[in-house]
Amino acid sequence: MKKIAVIGGGITGLATAYYLRRYSRGTLDVTLIDSAPRFGGKITSSVEGGFVVEGGPDSFITKKAATLELCSSLGLDEQLLPSNSSGKTTYVWSRGDLRPMPEGMLLMAPTMVLPFLRSNLISWPGKLRMGMEMLIPPQSGETDESLAGFVRRRLGAEALEKIAGPLMAGIHAADPETLSLRSTFPMFLEMEKKYGGLLRGVMLQKRAQQRQPGMQGAKQKHSPMFMTLRGGLQQLVDGMLAELRPEALLLNRRVLGVGRDRGRFEISLEDGLRLAADEVVFATPAYATADLLQEIDPGLASRLRSIRYVSTATVSLGFRQGDLKRPLNGSGFVVPRSEKRQITACSWSSTKFNHRAPADRALIRVFVGGALAEDLAEMDDAALVDLARQELRATMGISAEPVLAKAYRWPKGNPQYEVGHQERVAEIDRMIASHEGLHLAGAAYHGAGVPDCVASGAAVAQSIATKHSINMDGYYDRSFSPTLCAK
């Protein structure tokens, strides 16, 4: 029986092992190895006192089908929770207050004129500059551009400072000056190319939608953009673990290196154990994968190390509803760098999703660190909780003692898709393809969201199963294309 070793038991490694097992119907011997005392990697949910606290990701985007597919295949459909429409508004901390993002913003592009004009977030000169986007010719050529460069060029500096920087770079815990637009938000580049600009693109797309049969006068029906699971994303982890053979799950086992041994691979573990494998999947962060591949291909290892990671932390605080000084009538707020605060964003978790807190309680989560303030994410738990409380006092007026406080640190937790990322990854893909039997998957390459990670694991599983001539009929839903999902 062919032996497959999957190194790294975060969502990517778990999805790889799970789909390998499903596709192969037990004809491949799959082992999943992780250095941590638990599987799940960045996914970790804790349920206590009626609160559901997420340490890492709290939800996933539904436009990319891979996580929804996985939930269905694990029988978790009934557990899916859509984001609440009451949590639609995002606020921005600006000039001493929380100001709502104008209704109808497509991330950085306004799609509705009146709410945009009425908004007190952007100054009149800033609004005028954003409106002038219509007159700015599209940039020709294929060179990668930073988010900051693109937004400044098309919408102006204020749109970058107050909207695109905190909201879009914030998702990646990134510096907008180095974040690659093409690798993170390619739809805006496509809009520029296809329609000549964002505002024109938004208008034409809206008009085309309205012209669709049955759409005249009717409001478009939206499916929720984000979903989560009732008991937290940990349910995904537990669901996959339940489908894997317990003896094939190795925890607390750090892999030190991978070498070749007579046409197979030899995996060396920290405890001295050596495992032989016919195929090895690296579902570890790129810098960890680099160390493991050092012996086999130092050139590839050095390319992998060139993908930078930054540290982040989250702090979740539970409060009595009566202790809140304002309604949590939105998804939370983001903080522009120019405001010089110590948090980058704050999620009103119990408004975003139901079942995150008991009825008379509220759950709030703040984000710390990222490319522009990494040192803050390195503080210990108590200092992080103090910092989160200070910041909530200053921004939301909450001075009460929280009924729950939990901090999670993610050292080197977020890969940075910097300008040139696609070329870097294309080179890495080319180099790994020259090593038959070695595979890369995970957040560092073709998308860092949970659906991207699931899709990348499923794609590797598919390619290994195909190579070993496993008939996947009935096991593989052909409408689900992991490669498309990863885009």
Ligand SMILES: Cc1cc2nc3c(=O)[nH]c(=O)nc-3n(C[C@H](O)[C@H](O)[C@H](O)COP(=O)(O)OP(=O)(O)OC[C@H]3O[C@@H](n4cnc5c(N)ncnc54)[C@H](O)[C@@H]3O)c2cc1C
């Ligand atoms: C704070 C935060 C919030 C996020 N929010 C969202 C969100 O809301 N929605 C979303 O879609 N995405 C979100 N993301 C991104 C997403 O969570 C991650 O990209 C994804 O979970 C990464 O999964 P992974 O399996 O590729 O890597 P990881 O989860 O990092 O797993 C890698 C595993 O490899 C193991 N490992 C490392 N080295 C070794 C070794 N030498 N030997 C053995 N094992 C090793 C580690 O222990 C770890 O378990 C967030 C990320 C963070 C940090």
